[in-house]
Amino acid sequence: MLTFALIGAGRIGNVHAANVAGHPGARLGVVVDPVPGAAERLAEPFGARSSTDISAAFADDIDAVIVGSPTPFHVDHILAAVSAGKAVLVEKPVDLDLARVDECIATVGADASRVMVGFNRRFDPGVNELITRAKNGDVGPVRQLTIISRDPAAPPLSYVAQSGGIFRDMAIHDLDLARAVLGDFVEVEALGQRSDPALEEFGDFDGAVTTLRTADGAIATIINSRFCATGYDQRLEAFGALGSLETANHRETSVVFNSQAGSTSRQYQNFFLTRYAAAYRAELDHFIASIEAGTAPQPNLHDGRAALLLADAATESATSGVRVALNDNTVGAGARA
Amino acid sequence: MLTFALIGAGRIGNVHAANVAGHPGARLGVVVDPVPGAAERLAEPFGARSSTDISAAFADDIDAVIVGSPTPFHVDHILAAVSAGKAVLVEKPVDLDLARVDECIATVGADASRVMVGFNRRFDPGVNELITRAKNGDVGPVRQLTIISRDPAAPPLSYVAQSGGIFRDMAIHDLDLARAVLGDFVEVEALGQRSDPALEEFGDFDGAVTTLRTADGAIATIINSRFCATGYDQRLEAFGALGSLETANHRETSVVFNSQAGSTSRQYQNFFLTRYAAAYRAELDHFIASIEAGTAPQPNLHDGRAALLLADAATESATSGVRVALNDNTVGAGARA
Amino acid sequence: MLTFALIGAGRIGNVHAANVAGHPGARLGVVVDPVPGAAERLAEPFGARSSTDISAAFADDIDAVIVGSPTPFHVDHILAAVSAGKAVLVEKPVDLDLARVDECIATVGADASRVMVGFNRRFDPGVNELITRAKNGDVGPVRQLTIISRDPAAPPLSYVAQSGGIFRDMAIHDLDLARAVLGDFVEVEALGQRSDPALEEFGDFDGAVTTLRTADGAIATIINSRFCATGYDQRLEAFGALGSLETANHRETSVVFNSQAGSTSRQYQNFFLTRYAAAYRAELDHFIASIEAGTAPQPNLHDGRAALLLADAATESATSGVRVALNDNTVGAGARA
Amino acid sequence: MLTFALIGAGRIGNVHAANVAGHPGARLGVVVDPVPGAAERLAEPFGARSSTDISAAFADDIDAVIVGSPTPFHVDHILAAVSAGKAVLVEKPVDLDLARVDECIATVGADASRVMVGFNRRFDPGVNELITRAKNGDVGPVRQLTIISRDPAAPPLSYVAQSGGIFRDMAIHDLDLARAVLGDFVEVEALGQRSDPALEEFGDFDGAVTTLRTADGAIATIINSRFCATGYDQRLEAFGALGSLETANHRETSVVFNSQAGSTSRQYQNFFLTRYAAAYRAELDHFIASIEAGTAPQPNLHDGRAALLLADAATESATSGVRVALNDNTVGAGARA
Structure with a gap:
């Protein structure tokens, strides 16, 4: 039985709190959030303590910390938790700055085996x-x-x-999944699209097509859009000489209405917390089981770093218009072509 | 190479004419229809003769006759063709009167092995x-x-x-398919539905649920409707201890439109000649191959009789409100419970 | 906030306990089960009391009782809970004996508006x-x-x-759904199938086809089997002049494997607690919302009685081989044809 | 009624011969093929003349010529047919050499409005x-x-x-479809894959991912493979702010087998002549209707040239590893970046 502290009582914190409370091998010890009342409101129905003081997350009875604070605080909270001897489950991304991630990895050292990065989609049952x-x-x-x-x-x-930007914020999930299937890439190329001209100010895009190549010549193609009228469109297809594996979108229900207008299924599930509800539960399961067994949970800080490296390279490619070579995307900084 | 006569230049005659003309092993010799000009219009583009006189269908150079005349003429045309030594492919039903079918079978005798009844759906690739x-x-x-x-x-x-009525005219296809999968039945029960009150005058229905039981306890359930907003709804499912086999409806195209309203597929194909186009071609293939090989094509007059017997029993059940027992549904008249 | 007692720490009790514990508007007060240790094991992780003594379920701090005991105890537990002023959510069926259900309804009287019968499938999002x-x-x-x-x-x-038997135990869910869509029926007919000869001893079946007719001529067809190689096969289709609505089976995941052998989807979800997990949560939601609002939850004891009446009639029809007329299937005992 | 000459009695010639023979507005006048006996075998069942001499295709009674000869002969046969005053339907590609296509277009001049290029997939009902x-x-x-x-x-x-190579031979269909949806492109980039090392000798690939960008920033992504275990995998998806349109693969039949192993659909249709049978018929329909009406059939020689230009650019990109800019891909030779 692991006792958890939860840092961050926001939208994703609510998901983690309920999952911990409903998990047979976990107890919600404390919720911490600097916003007055936020932690208390979340903690109370689950019989947990609450605090506005971060140090409450590292109390003696706490075994593991879920870091659900805003991204700029992730590394600080990881380091504080690790230093207090806690296991850590941190929301993605570790940080938006590769140098800061490298620093985090260096400081955490061997304790990295007790730090998991929450790339939730890997845990979706279909994915x-x-x-x-x-x-x-x-x-x-x-x-x-x-x-x-x-x-x-x-x-x-x-x-x-x-x-x-779209690559570090959104495509990073897909880059992580591409790595999960194909391993490391040697080359990245991205085309950005801008439907909303207001994005120009930020140098950002609301659509993108990214291609990645492995040393063996396998190719991953990632097609992203910030908007989709039908809902949350999330599909993977892995193709090889023996066949292909594909996942389908989840719809609001399975109901089909057949009429003179044809046959209409419901929209894709529209909200990531609904679409990936099972994934968040399975992610927690894996974290608890690994920590209890003394094995290293996956994905870890190195996976978090590698996905960020790919997102950086895709950003660079979309901006510069050239392919970016990745000489070493798992250990050091990638040298660019 | 078989040379065909086609009796009947109506809607179904058009299908048969084109299929014979496009078949590498068949030639359209003559089209016969009493309506002035009808046979000529159909025959001309295919380079075939035409006539308003039925005897033209039994000319010496004709090997096989397709009987696509109105149902009341089927038996006469079968008998005339058989008597002239021709092979016969007759549209369903053989006749609406079981006694007349029995008489036909008796008269045809051993030549029945060269008479095929056009239950086209058996030849749909999926079915x-x-x-x-x-x-x-x-x-x-x-x-x-x-x-x-x-x-x-x-x-x-x-x-x-x-x-x-709905059972002899429409459900007869489904009763034939039920026999094709399960063989003979010992009991039939039907419930009729009447959405259009004008049908009362004819004692007919526009919806029906028919259940049939075999001696081994297998059950076929047939659900019919004379109308369907989405198009031509045609599905079968065969279930056993090891699994099930099912067919799906055919749609106008495979295009799906995904939008805020969900995902919309096209209607089911709306017309039986479109939906079963491949079936009519395969039916002709089987007929030609059987006649050329000297083997008996299936389904035959006995199958036509058996399906009519089931339709009669279903009609009786829907009218009387009781189950109808079938003591012998392939050789003689069924004794009723 | 409602405080619940749970009677019965079995398989279904586990589902209810977790759902109550994870519900923001509910608290699990006590679990009761006569088997030594069973209630304790279930209650402990949720911080609830436990007891082997039924009277603990009716303690003063309890607002609502979930009756998950074996069927023969349902009526006793309903009556005791109602008499103690508690709201009740009872698992289906209320009882296997219609007379006992009538007695229960009579005794409960006006309090019936606070008793809900757990026909969970009505609450499946698709259904x-x-x-x-x-x-x-x-x-x-x-x-x-x-x-x-x-x-x-x-x-x-x-x-x-x-x-x-199959109708009172299994088909009763489908009979309830048929009522939910079409209202009351005037006629029931059922065919039973027996693949396993050992069922003969109990006069039971492992397959059935039941047809039900409303006064307006609508027909419900229910096809049941105790076994299905592909998993838990659960489909509804409602057809009318404007179109149809259908639900599909839920599969283990959405993954499809395409290969030389074709395209293979996963099995249907194999276990009712998995397939209907969302339904059990929604059922509890509705119960809590109704009791808090002072409105009567649905389905109620009369619905439980009506479904049992249909199951009795189907059993009689399958055994006797005749249609059974239902003169009054919601208030009194149905007169049979 | 158009009378056709067919040049080429090969696999695709067989398709065209049957389609012309079965078309109500067309007659097969002559089949020409230099291989002794080939034209005769194809022509005879359709009652057409045959010849090994190409000049027979330009006889006085011929209105239109289908050019189904090997690619290197296409331009010669187009020019001869046009010069004889015939309408032309030529198989894709017009030629593998852009200069020769330009020459063809220049020579044909205004008669180009009576020359159609057989990009059959545009005519697939779903596409x-x-x-x-x-x-x-x-x-x-x-x-x-x-x-x-x-x-x-x-x-x-x-x-x-x-x-x-893969781009000029196979992807050219997809490049044409991309143009049909999005119009002209300003940039092409392709990654090639080589599973079979024997392709290195020819500088060719058996897999490719091509991205194309329009001046407006729309992106087309084309994923090609020379092999697919499940059959002929052919899918399009067009996505915009209001939703998406997608086509699905066609399977051998609609039958699904459900069992302990899951649910298995049949393979994708395995042969392009089967998969696109309806497309070839619709292509011919469009050609006949256009010629009869005196309007210009589409796609035309300029479309054939534009697709080849894209294929050339993709080949160059896959070989050189850089994006290729297309300054003018419909009128003159594309300048490369």
């Missing part, structure tokens, strides 16, 4: 099955990986301004 | 695969067969008046 | 949408309702012996 | 619907067009050697 079967060779070596990933609606410009 | 695999044991012995069969729109009342 | 839209007239008046409902595997014979 | 609805604005301006196009199996190396 997880696709990754597992692809790596198991069901389609032969994967030659073409196609990821379509579209959000229901663009975030406000105020969010965009500090998001790190 | 044919389902029947073949079901009989091959892919799902184990079939225990539950479910057939949903709905027409796009009800025929005019003038047609209803002489159609023989 | 609920189908019922709502069908009643809203989306397809016009429903003329043909088709329910396919198959369990993954037959229960042990020891269970069958006391189950009340 | 045609997608193009029409996309251009009609159903999804708003198309921002992301995704084309997955995989052949069932790689051709023999002897074919590869003279094919012009």
Whole structure:
């Protein structure tokens, strides 16, 4: 039985609090949030303590800390938790600055084996099955990986301004999944699209097509959009000589209405917390099981760094218009072409 | 190479004419229709002769006759063709009167092996695969067969008046398919529905649910409707201990439109000649191959009789409100409970 | 905030305990089960009291009781809870004996408005949408309702012996759904199938096709099987003049594997607690919201009685081989034809 | 009524011969093929003349010529036919050499309005619907067009050697479809994949990902493979702010087999002549209707040239590793970046 502290009582904090409370192997010890009342409101129905003081998250009875604070605080909270001897589950991204991630990894050192990065989509039952079967060779070596990933609606410009851009904020999930299936890439190229001219001010895009190549010649293609009228469009397809594996979108219900106008299914699930509800539960499961067993949970800080490196390279390519070579995308800074 | 005569230049005659003309093993010799000009218009583009005189269908150079005349003439035309030594492909039903079918079978005698009844749906590639695999044991012995069969729109009342009713006119296809999968039945029960009150005058229905039981306890359920807003709704499912086999509706195209309203596929194909175009071609293939090989094409006059017997029993059940027992549904008249 | 007692720490009790514990408007007060240790093991992780003594369920701080005890105890527990002033959510069926249900209804009297019967499937998001839209007239008046409902595997014979038979134990869910869509029926007819000869001893079946007719001529067809190789097969289709509404099976994941053998989707979800997990949560939601608002939750004891009446009639029909007329299926005992 | 000459009695010639013979507005006048006996075997069942002499294709009674000869002869046969005053339907590609296509266009001059290039896929009912609805604005301006196009199996190396490479031989269809939806492109980039090392000798690939950008910033992504275990994988998706339109693969039949192993659909149709049978018929329809009406059929020689220009640019990009700019891809030779 692990006792958890939760840092951050926002939208994602609510998901983690309920999952911890409903998990047979976990107890919610404390919720911490600097906003007056926020932690208390979240903690109370689950019988947990609450505090506005971050140090409450590192109390003696706490075994593990979920870092759900705003991105700029992630590294500080990871380091404080690790230094207090706690296991850590940190929301993605680790940080928007690769140098700061490198610093974090260096400081954490061997304790990195008790730090997990919350790339939740890997734990979606369908995505997880696709990754597992692809790596198991069901389609032969994967030659073409196609990821379509579209959000229901663009975030406000105020969010965009500090998001790190479409590649670091949104595509980073897909870059992580591409790595989960194909491993490391040697080359990245991205085309950006701008439907909303207001994005020009931030040098950001609301659409993108990214291609990545491995040393073996496998190609991943990622198609992103910040908006999608039908909902949250999330599909993967891994293709090889023996066949292909694909996941489908989840719809609001399975109901189909057949009429003179044809047959109409419901929209794709419209909200990431609904679409990936099972993924968040499975992610927590894996974290708890790993920590209890003394094994290192995956994905870890190195995976967080590698995805950020790819997002940086994609940003550079979309901006400069050239392919970016990645000489070493898992250990050191990538040298660019 | 078989040379065909086609009796009847109506809607179904047009289908047969084009299929014969496009078949590498067939030639369209003559088209016969009593309506002045009808046969000529159909025959001319295919380079075939035409006539308003039925005897032209039995000319010396004719090997096989397709009987596409109105139902009341079927038996006469079968008998004339057989008597002239021709092979025969007759549209369903053989006749609406069981006694007349029995008489036809008796008169035809051993030549029945050269007479095929056009239950076209058996030859639909999907239906044919389902029947073949079901009989091959892919799902184990079939225990539950479910057939949903709905027409796009009800025929005019003038047609209803002489159609023989929903069971003999429409459900007869489904009763034939039920026999093709499960063999003979020992019990039939039907519930009729009447959405259009004008049908009361004819004692007819525009909806029906028919259940049939075999001696082994397998059950077929047939759900019929004379109308269906989405088009021509045609589905089969054969279920057994090892699994199930099902066919799906065919749509106008495979295009799906995804939008804020959900995902919309096109209507089911709306017209039986479109939906079963491939079936009519495969039916002709089987007829030609059988006659050329000297083997007996299937389904034959006995199958036509058996389906009519089931339709009669279903009509009786829907009218009387009781189950109808079938002591012998392939050789003699069924004794009723 | 409602405080719950849970009677019964079995399989279904576990589901209810977790749902109550994770519900923002509910607290799990006590778990009661006569098996030594069972209640304690279930209650402890949720911080609830436990007892082997039934009276603990009716303590002063308890607002509502979930009756998850074995069926023969349902009525006793309902009556005791109601008499203690508690709201009640009772698992289906209320009882296997219609007379006992009538007695229960009579004794409960006006308090029936605070007793809900757990026909969970009505609360499945897809099923609920189908019922709502069908009643809203989306397809016009429903003329043909088709329910396919198959369990993954037959229960042990020891269970069958006391189950009340396939209609009272299994089809009762489908009979309830048929009522939810079409209202009351005037006629029931059922065919039973027996794949396992050992069922003969109990006069029970492992397959059935039931047809029900309303006074308006709408027909419901229910196809049941105790086994299904592909998993838990659960489909509804409501058809009317304007179109149809259908639900689809839920699969283990959405992954499809395409290969030389074709395209293979995963099995249907195999376990009712998985397939209907969302339904159990929504059922609890509705119960809590109704009790808090002082409105009567649905379905109620009368619905429980009506479904049992249909199950009795179906059992009689399958045994006797005749249609059963239902003169009054909501108030008194149905007169049979 | 148009009388056709068919040049080339090969695989595709067989398709055209049957389609012309079965078309109510067309007559097959003559089949020409230099291989002794080939034209005769194809012509005879359709009652057409045959010849090994090309001049027979330009006889006085011939209105239109279908050029189905090997690619190196296309331009010669187009020019001879046009010079004889015939309308022309020529198989794709016009030629593998852009200069020769330019020469052809220059020589044909104003008669180009009676020359159609057989990009058959545009006429597939689903593809045609997608193009029409996309251009009609159903999804708003198309921002992301995704084309997955995989052949069932790689051709023999002897074919590869003279094919012009994967882009000119295979992707050219997809490049044409991308133009049909999005119009002209300003930039092309392609990544090539080589699973079979024997292709290195020819500088060719058996997989490719091509991205194309329009002046407005729309992006087309084309994913190609010479092999696909599941069959002929052919999908398009056009995405815009209002939604998306997608086509699905066609399967051998609609039968699904449900079992303990999940639910298995049949393979994708495995052969282009089967998959695109309806497209070839619709292509001929359009050609006949246009010529009869005196309007210019589409796609024309300029479309053939534009697709080849894109294929050339993709080949160059895949070989050189840089993006290729297209300054003018419809009128003159494209200047490269």
